[in-house]
Amino acid sequence: MHLFLRRLRTLKGKVLVVISITSAVSLATHIGVKQAFPLTYRGDMKLLVEPITTEAKTVQIETISSVPESVPSQDYSHVDYATQIEVLQSPLLLAPILEEIRTQYPTFSLEEFKKGLTIQRLHREQQQVSSPTKIIDVRFQGKDPEQVQFILDKTAKGYIEYGIQAQKANLAKKMQFVDTQLPRLQKRVDMLRSRRQELQERYNLNAPNVQQSPQFPAIARENDELQQQLKIANQTFEQVLTLREQLQLEAAQNNGSWQIISPPKIPRDATGNLIPAPNPSTVMMFGGIVLGLSLGAGTTVLLERR
Numbered sequence: 001m002h003l004f005l006r007r008l009r010t011l012k013g014k015v016l017v018v019i020s021i022t023s024a025v026s027l028a029t030h031i032g033v034k035q036a037f038p039l040t041y042r043g044d045m046k047l048l049v050e051p052i053t054t055e056a057k058t059v060q061i062e063t064i065s066s067v068p069e070s071v072p073s074q075d076y077s078h079v080d081y082a083t084q085i086e087v088l089q090s091p092l093l094l095a096p097i098l099e100e101i102r103t104q105y106p107t108f109s110l111e112e113f114k115k116g117l118t119i120q121r122l123h124r125e126q127q128q129v130s131s132p133t134k135i136i137d138v139r140f141q142g143k144d145p146e147q148v149q150f151i152l153d154k155t156a157k158g159y160i161e162y163g164i165q166a167q168k169a170n171l172a173k174k175m176q177f178v179d180t181q182l183p184r185l186q187k188r189v190d191m192l193r194s195r196r197q198e199l200q201e202r203y204n205l206n207a208p209n210v211q212q213s214p215q216f217p218a219i220a221r222e223n224d225e226l227q228q229q230l231k232i233a234n235q236t237f238e239q240v241l242t243l244r245e246q247l248q249l250e251a252a253q254n255n256g257s258w259q260i261i262s263p264p265k266i267p268r269d270a271t272g273n274l275i276p277a278p279n280p281s282t283v284m285m286f287g288g289i290v291l292g293l294s295l296g297a298g299t300t301v302l303l304e305r306r
Contacts, residue, residue: 038143039143039276040141040142040143040276040277041141041142041143041144041145041148041266041274041275041276041277042139042140042141042148042266042277043139043140043141043145043148043149043152043264043265043266043267044137044138044139044140044152044262044264044265045137045138045152045155045156045260045262045263045264045265046122046135046136046137046138046260046261046262047135047136047138047159047163047258047259047260047261048134048135048258048259048260048261049079049081049084049134049135049136049163049257049258050078050079050134050257051257079134081121081132081136084136085119085120085121085136088119088136088138088159088162089114089117089119091110091114093158093162094110094113094114094117095110096158097113097154097155097157097158098110098113100154100157100158101113101150101151101154104147104150105147105150108147108151112142113151116140116141116142116148116151117138117139117140117155118138118139118140118141119136119137119138119139120136120137121133121135121136121137122135122136122137135261138152138155138156138159140152140155141277145266145274148266149264149265149266152264152265153264155264156260156263156264159258160258160260162258163257163258164258166258167250167257167258168251171247171250171251172251174247175244175247175248175251178240178243178244178247179244181240182237182240182241182244185233185236185237185240186237188233189230189233189234189237192226192229192230192233193230195226196223196226196227196230199219199222199223199226200223203216203219205219205220205223
């Protein structure tokens with residue numbers, strides 16, 4: 001019995017050593033991790049930066065450039081997402097947003113803004129194939145959740161205002177291009193109509209007996225070709241006029257094509273509490289506990305050998 005009690009006291013001593021060392025190391029690790037990796041919060045929003053379907057206007061613009069004597073069209077309908085993201089992160093665009101943020105947080109700097117801001121294009125995974133979407137994901141991460149939310153709200157407002165101005169500029173370029181092409185298209189219609197009229201008058205093609213005569217197959221074929229070209233030229237001219245009216249209507253409406261499809265927010269758990277952003281602290285804390293246990297066990301072994 002005496003031997004059992006002595007072994008029990010020894011075991012208690014070892015356990016206390018392990019617990020003490022583990023607690024000390026864990027506490028030190030906890031303090032160090034909190035200082036090195038303070039708790040942060042990350043909010044995000046999602047922007048749709050172009051209409052879901054733009055094919056109709058793209059086809060109309062491309063139709064113009066397919067007409068002889070017209071200037072090749074520039075690509076006004078598709079967004080260069082890599083360039084767009086660079087613009088959204090540029091000091092030129094962030095500066096006016098920063099001024100809005102400083103109304104609430106006067107010492108907030110551009111460096112802090114850029115450091116916490118992350119912008120990327122979302123991709124959709126389908127059948128193990130990643131395809132890009134027309135959605136841009138905007139995130140901001142910081143220590144103060146109220147500040148994070150405020151910054152995201154102001155960023156959303158600034159980006160939508162930029163989207164309106166960008167669309168205005170894009171519409172102006174489209175209008176300028178269409179306006180330069182309309183006279184060329186009209187000139188082509190007039191030219192084809194004149195050539196066909198001249199051909200008909202020269203060979204009296206409107207007379208029924210001439211149209212049925214087998215002596216003029218080449219002339220009749222040329223007349224048919226001119227008629228078809230004139231029809232296409234007239235259709236193209238009318239399509240471009242319609243496109244111009246659509247562009248004028250869009251410009252008058254003054255609505256940006258950019259939309260916030262997911263408003264700025266910080267994620268919350270089922271009980272409504274804010275969820276901190278992931279960081280290395282959890283892994284490091286676990287490592288501290290393991291290290292403490294190892295040191296405690298090692299210390300008891302050394303004490304036994306003394």
